[in-house]
Amino acid sequence: MWKWLHSYADPERAYNLSGKLLPWFAMLAIALIGIGSVWGLVFAPSDYQQGDSYRIIFIHVPAASMSMAAYMGMATSAFIGLVWQIKSADWAAAAIAPIGAVITFIALITGATWGKPMWGTWWVWDARLTAELVLLFLYLGVIALYASFEDKVLAARAAGILAIVGVINIPIIKYSVEWWSSLHQPSTIRITEKSTMSTEMLYPLLINILGFAIMIGAITLVRFRSEILARNSMRPWVRILAKAQGVK
Amino acid sequence: MNKSISFRQAFFTLLKRDLRIAIRHKGDIFNPLLFFILVVTLFPLAIGPDPKVLSRVAPGVIWVAALLASMLSLERLFKADYDDGSLEQMLLSPQPLPLMVLAKVLAHWLLTGVPLILVAPLLAVLLHLDDNSYGALMATLALGTPVLSLIGAIGVALTVGLHKGGVLLSLLILPLYIPVLIFATTAIDAAGLNLPYDGHLAIIAAMLVGSLTLAPFAIGASLRVSTN
Numbered sequence: 001m002w003k004w005l006h007s008y009a010d011p012e013r014a015y016n017l018s019g020k021l022l023p024w025f026a027m028l029a030i031a032l033i034g035i036g037s038v039w040g041l042v043f044a045p046s047d048y049q050q051g052d053s054y055r056i057i058f059i060h061v062p063a064a065s066m067s068m069a070a071y072m073g074m075a076t077s078a079f080i081g082l083v084w085q086i087k088s089a090d091w092a093a094a095a096i097a098p099i100g101a102v103i104t105f106i107a108l109i110t111g112a113t114w115g116k117p118m119w120g121t122w123w124v125w126d127a128r129l130t131a132e133l134v135l136l137f138l139y140l141g142v143i144a145l146y147a148s149f150e151d152k153v154l155a156a157r158a159a160g161i162l163a164i165v166g167v168i169n170i171p172i173i174k175y176s177v178e179w180w181s182s183l184h185q186p187s188t189i190r191i192t193e194k195s196t197m198s199t200e201m202l203y204p205l206l207i208n209i210l211g212f213a214i215m216i217g218a219i220t221l222v223r224f225r226s227e228i229l230a231r232n233s234m235r236p237w238v239r240i241l242a243k244a245q246g247v248k
Numbered sequence: 249m250n251k252s253i254s255f256r257q258a259f260f261t262l263l264k265r266d267l268r269i270a271i272r273h274k275g276d277i278f279n280p281l282l283f284f285i286l287v288v289t290l291f292p293l294a295i296g297p298d299p300k301v302l303s304r305v306a307p308g309v310i311w312v313a314a315l316l317a318s319m320l321s322l323e324r325l326f327k328a329d330y331d332d333g334s335l336e337q338m339l340l341s342p343q344p345l346p347l348m349v350l351a352k353v354l355a356h357w358l359l360t361g362v363p364l365i366l367v368a369p370l371l372a373v374l375l376h377l378d379d380n381s382y383g384a385l386m387a388t389l390a391l392g393t394p395v396l397s398l399i400g401a402i403g404v405a406l407t408v409g410l411h412k413g414g415v416l417l418s419l420l421i422l423p424l425y426i427p428v429l430i431f432a433t434t435a436i437d438a439a440g441l442n443l444p445y446d447g448h449l450a451i452i453a454a455m456l457v458g459s460l461t462l463a464p465f466a467i468g469a470s471l472r473v474s475t476n
Contacts, residue, residue, distance in 0.1 A: 082469070130426070137423040144419055148410055157473040158406045162420060165402055165466055172427070 009086045012237045015228045018221045025218035032211030040204035047201075056114045058205055062212035064107035067135060068170055070100035070216055074142070075167045078160030090156035091231060093163060094146055095223035099216055101139035108132060127176040128184040135173060138166040152231060258343040259351045266355035269328075280321035281363050287313040288371045299376040306375035307385065307436035311392075314364050315425055318393060319418060321360040322400040325352065326408045326471065335408075336475055345471070346464035353401050353467070361393035377440075384439030384449075388432035391452045398463040399424050405470035428455060 008014050040058035047054040074096040081090035111129065112122045123129065142159045149155030177184050197205075232238050253261075270276050291309045295301055329335040338348050368389055369382060377385065403421035410416065435448030 134423045134426055137419070141420045141423065144416055145406060148407075148412075148416055151476075154409075154473055154476055158470065161402070161466055161470050161473065162406060165399075165424065168424075 009088050011088060011228050011232050011235070014088045015225055018225050018228075022218060022221045022225075025214055025221060029211055029215035029218050032207055033215060034211075036204045036206075036208030036211050040201075040208060044201050044204055045198075050118060053114065053117050056110050058208050060107060060110035060114060061205060062209040063103050063110060064132065065209055066212045066216055067100060067104040067107050067132070068173060069213065070096055070103060071135060071139070071163075071170060072167070073220075074100060075163045078156075078163040081156060082160050082164070087153070087156075087231070088228070090153075090160060091227040092220070092224055093160055094152075094156055095220050095227050096216075097139055097142050097146065097159070097163075099219050099223065101136060101143060103212075103216065104132065104136045104139060108136065126184050128173060131169060131173040131176050134169055138162075138169060142166070252342065255343065255347055258341075259347055262338075262348055262351040263355050266352055267358065270355070270359045276321070276324055277359050277363065280317045280360050281367060283320060284313050284317035284364055285367065285371065287316060288375065292375070303376040303378055303440075306372060306377040307381065307433045307440075309375060310368055310371060310377075310385065311388075311429055311432050311436075314368070314389065314393065315396060315422075315429060317364060318360055318396045319400055319421065319425075322356070322397070322404045322417070322421075323414065325356050325401055325404050327404075330408045330475070335471065339471060339475060345468035349401070349405075349467045349471070350460075350464045353397050353464075356401070357394050357397040361397055364393060365389045377436075380442055381436050381440045384436045384445050387449055388435050388452060391449065391456050392428045392432045395428050395452070395455050395459050396425060398459040398467075399428075402463060402466045402470055405467045405474060407474075408471070409474035409476070428452065431455075 008017055037058060041055050044055070044058075046052050074093045077089040077096070078093040080086055081088075081093060108129075111132075115124070116122050142163050145162055146152075146155045146159040149158060229238060229241075288309055291305065292302055295305065326335055329338070339345060341348070365386065368385060372382060372385055400421050403417050403424075406420065407417050431448045431451050435445040435452070438445040438448065
């Protein structure tokens with residue numbers, strides 16, 4: 001099992017495997033987000049209290065939860081790269097960072113648009129909002145550190161250490177609504193017990209969360225592939241690939 | 249014949265060496281302190297001299313200034329040693345790297361954190377801080393500034409090999425400073441209202457314990473990356 005898994009640390013095999021997986025991820029993501037968004041935005045019932053403006057949660061909640069999941073994915077691959085010295089894992093971490101930053105930004109923006117009609121303000125210095133903003137800064141720090149080293153092997157390791165240190169922020173975001181009960185409402189989706197949300201709203205939301213996860217996977221695969229090509233441009237298999245596509 | 253030195257000896261040798269070097273370059277100690285005092289002095293000029301407003305913002309102002317001052321002073325934590333090669337000798341030495349790093353960070357805190365703590369009450373007087381808050385201010389600074397040094401050292405260790413690390417350093421470590429800032433200032437505010445603040449202090453103490461045990465390993469790993 002480990003030997004089989006390790007064979008995919010080889011850049012060429014990782015490149016080919018991610019190329020094969022990419023269309024499946026892309027199609028599944030489009031399908032799920034399509035179903036979830038249409039169901040959520042058009043067919044799901046209006047909320048008795050918030051009317052139709054609650055519908056932004058079908059974008060906001062998936063983006064927010066995936067911003068944390070992407071960070072954990074980045075930190076995990078950075079950890080694998082750091083401990084087992086697998087370069088492909090470092091490239092995967094470098095590939096996720098900008099995507100995570102964008103998804104965090106989307107979560108913040110959609111949250112603000114929702115907050116304006118509901119709370120009457122674009123922004124409050126609430127614990128969860130602030131922690132999510134810090135998450136964006138952490139992503140930007142990782143990207144900046146990765147960009148500032150000439151030697152990308154060192155860059156990946158340095159950015160990896162920073163990513164692992166920043167994991168401390170994830171439980172703070174997750175539990176911020178329970179530790180400081182301020183303006184942001186507590187979580188309504190429960191894994192172990194019954195969710196405090198009607199099922200007509202819950203299903204499209206869950207579909208969208210899954211769709212966002214797979215979409216991030218798909219975009220990561222695209223960036224991962226280009227990262228592999230950029231770091232292996234001197235290898236013979238990349239040259240053969242480039243010649244085959246008539247680039248040279 | 250056993251020529252190897254004990255961990256304790258190595259720790260204190262490095263600590264003494266760093267302190268001695270810093271005492272010979274006195275500017276390194278006084279510049280962050282002057283910066284701290286100057287930043288705090290700017291606030292009454294910018295906000296206006298109303299004592300009520302000043303006493304309201306005093307905890308935040310003192311803490312933000314302390315945070316910036318400790319960040320500025322971090323730059324030289326590994327820089328000189330990196331430039332003259334002694335950092336590489338430390339990495340090559342048989343002593344465990346986290347221990348050596350801890351000695352260096354402790355020296356840094358003694359030289360910049362402690363003077364900050366000592367001068368803070370004076371600035372608090374100038375900012376009309378509530379009388380009840382002095383204990384909380386000193387306690388949060390005493391527990392919080394070592395955390396700042398430890399977390400900051402990770403950022404410095406990551407950027408020491410880069411030529412223009414200054415702005416990048418602030419981008420890397422300021423987000424990690426935010427929790428300390430939040431709990432420290434809320435503790436001082438609570439003390440000003442005569443509310444108990446030992447819970448906040450306990451959380452800052454927990455951060456101190458956590459960073460004291462984990463940060464040296466992260467700093468060591470970062471130094472190995474930076475010196476390659």
